[in-house]
Amino acid sequence: MAKNFSALKAALSPEAQSKVTQKTEQMLQEMPLHELRQARGLSQKMMAEALHIQQPAVAKIEKRTDMYLSTLRSHIQAMGGELEIVARFPEGSVKIQNFSDL
Template identity: 30%
Template sequence: MDDLDKLIQTLPEDEQRAIAKRADELVTAHNLRELRALAGRTQEDVSAATGFKQTNVSRLEKRADMKLSTLRDYVESLGGTLKIVADVAGKKVDLSSIAERSRHGSKI
């Protein structure tokens, strides 16, 4: 159990339920547009936070393929953190460092 889980357990039941509901909503987002809407942000908000033109934000939300650095910037503009986890043979491996390396221009 991490520190956030411990903190949430100290909250009243109704607040814990509200947090769980909101987390479930965010987890069920099927695309970037839905994720942005659930975060309560507009394309203009994302544009201002990322420096992407609003028209490019719209195009990005429709894409199925993009650079990790672009996805990371988008998620961070919503106040989130990009986490990449591979599930192989029932074992979960955190690959988030790949996204972090993309921030610094590292290439494989």
């Protein structure tokens, strides 16, 4: 899907491409873990099965405000995603690499 989107975008005029980029940036949604899971069409039970843990453990993770990066990474991977750790500075953003091999 990402590839199709890029191809579609590349075929547009520069003006239109610029508009698409702007829209895409605005669309970077912010949501808590449980909403993200629901948006992905997953139940806590399905997450528990994918992570080989019990359902209450999934509920507990979704309520936490702090956790190990490795826990968060496996949680996001169970939803079919990839965790990205970004340090945002006024001068630009940097991806943090230490945790790529968790």
